[in-house]
Amino acid sequence: MLAPGPFLLAGPGPFGPRNLPGGCELLHIHNIPDFLVFAGLRLKLRGAKIILDIHDIVPELYESKFQPGRRSMLAAGLRRIEKWSCHFADHVIIANHIWKQTLLGRSAPSSKLTALVNNVDLDLFAPRPRTRIDDRIILIYPGTLNRHQGLDIAIKAVQVLVREIPQIELHIYGNGPAVPDLKEQAQQLGLADHVRFFPGVFLDQVPGLMANADIGIVPKRAEGFGDQAYSTKIMEFMSQRLPVVLSRTRIDSLYFDPSVAAFFESGNSEDFARATRHVIRDSDYRQKLSQRGFAYAEANSWER
Numbered sequence: 680m681l682a683p684g685p686f687l688l689a690g691p692g693p694f695g696p697r698n699l700p701g702g703c704e705l706l707h708i709h710n711i712p713d714f715l716v717f718a719g720l721r722l723k724l725r726g727a728k729i730i731l732d733i734h735d736i737v738p739e740l741y742e743s744k745f746q747p748g749r750r751s752m753l754a755a756g757l758r759r760i761e762k763w764s765c766h767f768a769d770h771v772i773i774a775n776h777i778w779k780q781t782l783l784g785r786s787a788p789s790s791k792l793t794a795l796v797n798n799v800d801l802d803l804f805a806p807r808p809r810t811r812i813d814d815r816i817i818l819i820y821p822g823t824l825n826r827h828q829g830l831d832i833a834i835k836a837v838q839v840l841v842r843e844i845p846q847i848e849l850h851i852y853g854n855g856p857a858v859p860d861l862k863e864q865a866q867q868l869g870l871a872d873h874v875r876f877f878p879g880v881f882l883d884q885v886p887g888l889m890a891n892a893d894i895g896i897v898p899k900r901a902e903g904f905g906d907q908a909y910s911t912k913i914m915e916f917m918s919q920r921l922p923v924v925l926s927r928t929r930i931d932s933l934y935f936d937p938s939v940a941a942f943f944e945s946g947n948s949e950d951f952a953r954a955t956r957h958v959i960r961d962s963d964y965r966q967k968l969s970q971r972g973f974a975y976a977e978a979n980s981w982e983r
Contacts, residue, residue, distance in 0.1 A: 703722055703727050704726075704727055704728065705727060705728050705729075705730065706719040706722060706723075706727055706728075706729045706730070707730045707732060708729060708730065708731055708732065708768075709732045709734060710731065710732065710733050710734060710735065710737065710764075711734070711735060711737055711740075712737065712760075713731070713733070713737055713757075713760050713761050713764035713765075714760050714763075714764055716729060716731045716764045716767055716768050717764070717767060723767075728769040728770075729767070729768045729769050729770075730768060730769065730770050730771070730772060731764055731765065731767075731768035731770075731771045731772070732771075732772045733771060733772065733773045733774060733778070733782075734774050734797075735774070735908070736761075736773075736774075736778045736781060736782075736904075736907070737757050737760075737761060738754045738755075738757040738758045738761060739781075739903060739904045739907065740904050740908075741753065741754050741757055742754050742903060742904070743825070743826075743827050743903045743904035743905065744825060744856075744904075758785060758786075761782075761785075761786050762785060762786040762787075764786075765782065765786040765787040765791065766786075766787070768791075769791075770791055770792075770793065771787050771791055771792050771793070772793050772794075772795050773792060773793070773794050773795075774794070774795065774796065774797060774909060775794060775796055775907070775908075775909045775930060775933075775934075776794045776796075776933065777907045777929060777930055777933065778794070778907060779792050779794040781907075796909055796934070796979075797909065797911045798914060798979050798980055798981050799911070799914035799915055799917070799918050799976050799979070799980050799981070800980070800981050801918060801976070801977070801980045801981070801982055802982075803882065803883065803886070804885075804886050804915050804918040804919070804976075805886070805918075806886075806890070806918065806919060806920060806973075807886045807887050807889075807890035807919060808890065809890050809891055810890075810891060811891040814846055815846050815847075815848055816844060816846055816847045816848070816893050816894075816959055817847075817848050817849075817850055817891070817892040817893050817894075818833070818837075818847070818848070818849045818850065818892065818893070818894045818895075818896050818924075818955070819849075819850050819852070819888065819889060819892035819894070819895055819896070819921075820833065820849070820850070820851050820852070820853075820895075820896050820897075820898075820912075821851075821852040821853055821879075821880070821885055821888065821889075821912060822852075822853050822910075822912055823853055823854070823855045824851070824853050824854060824855030824856070824857040824858050824861065825855050825856060825857055826856075826857055826900070827899060827900050827902070827903065827904055827905030827908075828855075828857070828898070828899055828900075828905065829898035829899050829900045829905070829926060829945070829946070830851060830857065830861050830898065831857075831860070831861060831864055832898045832900075832926075832946060832947070832948045832951055833849060833896055833898045833948075833951060834849065834861060834864050834865055834868065834870065834874055835864075835868070835948035835951075836948040836949070836951040836952040836955065837849050837870055837873055837874060838868045838869075838870060839948065839949065839952040840952050840955060840956065841870070841873050843956070844956075844959060847873060847959075848872075848873050848874070848875060849873065849874045849875070849896075850875050850877065850888075850892065851874070851875070851876050851877065852877045852878070852879060852880055852885075852888065853877075853878075853879045854878065854879050858876070861874075861876070862876060885915065886915070886918070886919055889915065889916055889918075889919040889921055890919045890920075890921075892921060893921070893922075893959075894921060894922055894923070894924055894955065894958055894959070895912065895913070895915075895916030895917075895921040895922070895923045895924070896923070896924045896925075896955075897910050897912060897913055897916075897923065897924070897925050897926065897931070898924075898926050898943075898945075898951060899926050899928050899931075899945065900926070900928075900945055900946055901926060901927065901928040901929065901945035901946065902945075905928065906928045906929045906930065906945075907928075907929060907930050908930060909930050909931075909934070910931070913925065913931070913935065913940070914975070914976045914979060914980075915976075916972070917939070917972035917973055917975055917976035918973065918976045918980075920969045920970075920972070920973045921969065921972070922940075922941065922958050922965050922968035922969050922972065923939075923940040923941065923968070923972060924940070924941045924943065924951065924954050924955050924958060925940040925941065925942055925943070926942070926943055926944070926945035926946075926951075927942045927943065927944060927945055928945055935975075938967075938971050939968065939971045939972045939975045940968065940972065941954040941955070941957060941958050941964075941968060942954065
């Protein structure tokens with residue numbers, strides 16, 4: 680089995696005639712882009728089977744980043760490429776059940792589709808010990824920073840919470856196009872001491888950062904791509920026994936319920952503050968979320 684990279688699209692590459700792997704029977708090709716699947720043409724002609732693994736559904740991702748709130752000719756073209764790519768592949772893996780329904784409606788038959796959620800890897804996210812001993816209350820968000828992730832909503836909620844809980848801090852790890860606006864927002868709201876920005880870290884450092892926080896947050900907007908994209912960080916938080924404050928999106932309402940996460944109305948900073956306040960002040964509730972979330976992560980890990 681081979682997983683070709685984008686370099687295969689330039690020139691003959693390692694799949695050219697002189698470098699053709701002997702006995703290759705299966706290619707597992709990951710998007711983005713969808714059309715990378717055509718890098719396997721030569722091997723498909725020689726009988727190899729091809730799996731296209733769609734981690735992010737490209738047309739909706741493009742629209743959320745570059746055409747929010749409206750459709751475009753380019754996005755229509757991306758949908759056509761998606762359909763051609765799914766047709767070319769022998770089987771398609773899609774990253775959640777909502778997107779499976781989307782592809783069923785426009786790009787592939789049910790017999791060709793398998794939905795596989797990116798469940799937590801407990802080899803990597805084995806529970807870490809807590810080493811922090813100060814009295815701060817740290818909310819943590821690690822990941823790419825785009826508008827649909829809703830970190831501006833979280834920052835606005837911190838402005839409300841800090842009046843009642845002065846030791847609260849929001850730690851944001853990662854990079855992305857939303858960073859300048861988020862930093863400016865925190866500065867304008869006078870939250871420089873309570874909203875801290877850190878660069879991205881290696882994946883093996885993330886569990887330790889989570890273990891030393893108090894609450895994991897996923898404040899996505901319930902619109903477009905954000906409403907449908909599954910956040911792997913939710914079960915990663917749970918693997919470290921962190922209670923999770925989670926916006927009520929279509930995707931997260933499908934996989935989670937209020938017994939394992941504290942939900943709030945997406946886009947509503949006041950409701951975010953309410954849910955977070957409840958987790959902080961009610962120790963029994965916080966403990967239940969921690970225990971039930973951890974059990975959920977174990978039950979839905981790759982090992983299970």
